[in-house]
Every structure is written in C-alpha cells, then in structure tokens.
Amino acid sequence: MTTSYRQELEKYRDIDEDKLLGELSPEELAQLDLELQEMDPENIMLPAGLRQRDQTKKSPTGPLDRDALMQHLEKQALEVKEREDLVPFTGEKKGKPFIPKNPKREIPKEEQITLEPELEEALANATDAEMCDIAAILGMYTLMSNKQYYDAICSGNITNTEGINSVVQPDKYKPVPDEPPNPTNVEETLAKxxxxxxxxxxxxxxxxKDIPIQTLKEICEAMKSNxxxxxxxxxxxxxxxxxxxAVAEMLKENKTLQSLNIESNFITSAGMMEVIKAMKQNNTLxxxxxxNQCQRLxxxxxxxxxxxxxxxPSIIRxxxxxxxxxxxxxxSIAITKNNELRRKQKKT
Incomplete structure (x- = not known):
C-alpha cells in the first residue's frame, strides 16, 4: 500500500466506507484496484482474504448450506476410484531368514560331569524346593533369591517352594497402623x-498440634511450683x-522434674540457647x-x-x-563421666 493511499485513508478514517468509495473518481478507483493487486501474499500480518485480490468472477448461487456441501463432498469421495499400487502385494517373502550367531553351545564330552547312577536318579526326580536346599548347602546362592537361600540355611525343613531360578520378589509390605491420637485432655491436665x-x-x-502457645506457657508456669x-x-x-x-524459666525454679522432651518443634537457636543456659541452675533433671527442630541450631x-x-553432672541422657x-x-565424654559418677553414688 503506497504512501498516498495511506494518507487518503487517514483523511477519511471517520467517513463511511460506501460514502468514501462513492466520492472517488474512476482514476482513483483504478489506482486503488491496482494497489490492492500489489498486496504481499507472504505478509502473515494480513488476514488471508487481504493477501491477494479477489479473483472470483461468479456470483453466489444462494446461501451456504453446510449439510448439503458435506453430502456432496462425501458422494464425490466415494465415486473417485482408488489409485492402484505401483507394486501389487503378492505375499512373497524377501531376504534371508534370521539365524542366531551364537547357537546353544553343546558341552564337550571331556567337560561333561558324570555322577553315580543313584545320584543321577535322585537329582532327576528332585523337586524345585529340594533343588533349592541342595544349592544352598553347596553354596550356590546365585541360583536363588536371598529369601530362598536363608530359608534353606536357617530352617531344617523345606519351607520355601518358589523353585530354583525363580524371579526375585520383594517381601510383601506390611502396613504399620498409625498411632492413635493422644487422648490427653489438655485443660484437665493443666488444672491438675x-x-x-x-x-x-x-x-x-x-x-x-492444636494447643495454643499461651496454654503451653501456662503449663510451664504451673510446673514451677509443682x-x-x-x-x-x-x-x-x-x-x-x-x-x-517459658521452659527455661521453669527449669530455673522446678526441683522435681527429672525428664524433659521438647523434640520436633519450631524452637530456634535463640530459644534453645535459653533452655541450655537455664540448666546451670538445675541439678535434678x-x-x-x-x-529435630525446624532449623539447624x-x-x-x-x-x-x-x-x-x-x-x-545430673544429666545422664x-x-x-x-x-x-x-x-x-x-x-560423649561428659555423658560417660556423668553416668560413671551416678553409678558410684548408687554404690555408696
């Protein structure tokens, strides 16, 4: 689209299209048609209908009937004959049959092991479970699974009948039931x-997990005088x-508590430092x-x-x-020393 025509469009942007075309002279209409013919068909920014001029000369015969169009296309597709294959299929096999390069090796006579007739007969009639026990006794643990091997070694009877060369299968998963919820009544315990x-x-x-922080602090406060x-x-x-x-303040005053467990919580290094420092004033725990706190201490x-x-010296665990x-x-040295000191105190 040339610059002159672009300027014309900018001038008449707000004017109705039919009115604009009606005001154009025949020379301008011819120029417009020529410029439309020069549209770039490779410009992907333009709609498909604007990439080239309209070359359809026929007038529409009527409104679009999609169902009639689809029926016509299906009928036309059925009437067209299929193209014949250039090379007809005859079922003939071409090429050489596959022959494995390493066929099963036959054991030479000098390498064959001959046993006594009684042993040959016993092994020929042995069941898979008995073969597992024999392999375990001879130390041929590669012929069986670990479970078969240990069952045969640890038990005097044949207990595993999976068979020799069986697929190694894991032990069946035994689901462990979840621990029942803690039945402790927090409010009742706090009152006691x-x-x-x-x-x-x-x-x-x-x-x-639903104990309020204030309740936990009240428990520690009550433990001071318990x-x-x-x-x-x-x-x-x-x-x-x-x-x-609150636990640190409780440890400074409580003289009865012997065991304290605050694992798996959200205590940081600052809070833990207070607990550890409070132990200097406690000699009963x-x-x-x-x-297992939320972060590294x-x-x-x-x-x-x-x-x-x-x-x-009172801490032994x-x-x-x-x-x-x-x-x-x-x-480790301090715990060993504290336990030894506790042992000596019990003797005296």
Whole structure:
C-alpha cells in the first residue's frame, strides 16, 4: 500500500466506507484496484482474504448450506476410484531368514560331569524346593533369591517352594497402623498441674498440634511450683521460642522434674540457647531431649550444649544429634563421666 493511499485513508478514517468509495473518481478507483493487486501474499500480518485480490468472477448461487456441501463432498469421495499400487502385494517373502550367531553351545564330552547312577536318579526326580536346599548347602546362592537361600540355611525343613531360578520378589509390605491420637485432655491436665495433684506423675502432650502457645506457657508456669510431676513431654506440639523461654524459666525454679522432651518443634537457636543456659541452675533433671527442630541450631549452641553437659553432672541422657565433631566428642565424654559418677553414688 503506497504512501498516498495511506494518507487518503487517514483523511477519511471517520467517513463511511460506501460514502468514501462513492466520492472517488474512476482514476482513483483504478489506482486503488491496482494497489490492492500489489498486496504481499507472504505478509502473515494480513488476514488471508487481504493477501491477494479477489479473483472470483461468479456470483453466489444462494446461501451456504453446510449439510448439503458435506453430502456432496462425501458422494464425490466415494465415486473417485482408488489409485492402484505401483507394486501389487503378492505375499512373497524377501531376504534371508534370521539365524542366531551364537547357537546353544553343546558341552564337550571331556567337560561333561558324570555322577553315580543313584545320584543321577535322585537329582532327576528332585523337586524345585529340594533343588533349592541342595544349592544352598553347596553354596550356590546365585541360583536363588536371598529369601530362598536363608530359608534353606536357617530352617531344617523345606519351607520355601518358589523353585530354583525363580524371579526375585520383594517381601510383601506390611502396613504399620498409625498411632492413635493422644487422648490427653489438655485443660484437665493443666488444672491438675496447677493444683499440684499428687497422682499426676507424667505429662504427655506429644503430637497434640492444636494447643495454643499461651496454654503451653501456662503449663510451664504451673510446673514451677509443682512437686509431683517428674516427666514432661512436649514433642511435636508446635512449640516455638516463647515456649522455650517459658521452659527455661521453669527449669530455673522446678526441683522435681527429672525428664524433659521438647523434640520436633519450631524452637530456634535463640530459644534453645535459653533452655541450655537455664540448666546451670538445675541439678535434678537427668534426661533432656531437644533434637529435630525446624532449623539447624548452629555451632555456638552445640558448644554451649557440650559445656552444659560438662558442668551438669545430673544429666545422664541427652537427646541431640551433633553436627560438629568437637562438641560431639566433648558431649560423649561428659555423658560417660556423668553416668560413671551416678553409678558410684548408687554404690555408696
């Protein structure tokens, strides 16, 4: 499309198309038709109907009837004869038949093993299970699965009858049922802790995920003055640093608790550091488990743990997987020393 015609279109953009064409002179119409013929058919930005001029001279015979058109096309397709194959199929096989390059090797006579007639007869009549036992006794474990081999070795009777050269199959999966939900009533337990109930010796709130943080802090606050609970477990209760701070304050005042488990929670290195430092003021706790938190606690916390175990002889069981060799070695030595000291105290 030339520049002159483009300018004309810009001038008459808001004018009706029929009115615009009616105002054009015959020379302008001829120029327009010539320019339309010069449209680029390779321009993919134009619609298909505008890539070339209209070459259809016939006038429409009527409205489009799609069903009639489809019937006409199907009829025409059925009337056209199929093209004959250039080479007719005769069923003749061409080429040479396949012959394997390595046929089954026959064992030479000098390599054949001959047994006594009694053994030959016994092996010929042996069942697959008996062959498995014989192979296991002779140490031919490659001819059977591990299960068959150990069954034949460990049992005096033939127990595995899968057969020799059988497909190795894994043991059947035995589903392990999920643990039942924790039936502990949190509110009732909190009331008993506050009242210092003498029958309440252990508090197990493991895997109860809907305990509010405020309730957990209240439990730790009530444990400060409790003189009967000797075991407290808060595993997988979504405890965080505020709960850890409450636990640290409880450890400073409680003189009865012997076992504390706060594993599998969301306590960070800052909260864990408070718990570890609070152990300096506690000499009754014998077991402390703090492993499997939401994030790595860090080297400084592990060093503080090792120092705590060295300075707290009451701790004889500590649950944590150290990532550094130095604190791990110090903690192991300290736990061994604390257990030896406890053993000597029991003797005296």
């Amino acid at each position: 802790i506050k009242s210092n109930d003498k029958d309440l010796k252990e508090v197990n709130l493991n895997n109860i 003189t009967h609970v000797n075991k407290l477990s808060l595993v997988a209760t979504r405890s965080n640093d505020p709960v850890a701070n 014998t077991e402390l488990k703090v492993d 860090g080297d400084s916390v592990e060093m503080e743990m090792a120092a705590m175990l060295e300075n707290c 500590f649950g944590y997987h150290f990532t550094q060799q130095g604190p791990r070695a110090r903690a």
